[in-house]
Amino acid sequence: MSPAGSGLFISFEGIDGSGKSTQARLLAEALERSGREVVLTREPGGSPGAEDIRKLVLEGDPDRWSAETEILLFTAARRDHLERTIEPALAAGKVVICDRFADSTRVYQGVSRGDLRGLVDRLHALMIGREPDLTVLIDMDPAQGLSRALGRQGTEERFESFGEGLQQKMRAAFLALAEEFPARFRRIDGNRGIEAVARDVLALAATELA
Incomplete structure (x- = not known):
């Protein structure tokens, strides 16, 4: 939990096409109906500077950036997002x-995209220094998730273009993170209807807010 008197920080994670964006929005709407002040945001993005970086990393050729360059770009975007959006909202009790x-x-x-977890964690500790209070992992079959993601036909499909093999690796890595950080991770089966998933997500959030 966040320190007393502060807000609650909830993140949604999952492979591309898992439905996490939809579930994040539905949770925000449900909490707002219950009288909570909510800030719904995203990464990369969530602040003007971070949204500029989002365009750099999610559009264009799959080989546009090396994994090392991507880590620097995402960390820069996250720092701006933290300073300008997340921390002020939490301080206001949202x-x-x-x-x-x-x-x-x-x-x-x-x-x-490479054995660079150590580099990610070092930069995170140096420049970000905090984790969500609750991380909701929407777990989805990789083939189904990729089909959903590509069906959106948007411009931000750089990572989807790496194919199902990458999606399988990502799912395994997310599940491993859930085991590594059991205090904050909660896995939700995303291979069900939107309403069923949303009910489970709301129940998790209600427990954290109680």
Whole structure:
């Protein structure tokens, strides 16, 4: 939990197409209906500077950046996001719901694109220095998730273009993180209907807010 008198920081994680963005939005709407002040945000992004970096890392050729360069870019975006959006909202007692946070960097750049987890963690400790209070992992079959992600037909498909093999590696890495950080990670089966998943997510959040 966050320190007394501060807000609650919830992150959503999962492979591409897992439905985490939808579930983050549904949770924000449910908490707002219950009278909570909520900030719904995302990574990379969530602040003007971080949104500029988002365009650099999520669009373009799959080989545009090395994994090392991506780690630096994502950390820079996260620092700006933390300073300008997350920390002020938490200090004001709000619930911050973030679509991805540092765990995605640990998986995408630190595991799935090279053995760089140590570098990710060192930069995180130096420049970020905090974790969410609750991380909701929406666990999804990689083939189904990739099909959903590619079906969006958007412009931010640089990572999806690496194919199902990367999605399988990412799922395994997310599950490993859930075992490494059991105090904050909670796994939700995402291979079900949206409403069923949303009910489970809301129950988890309610427990943290009680």
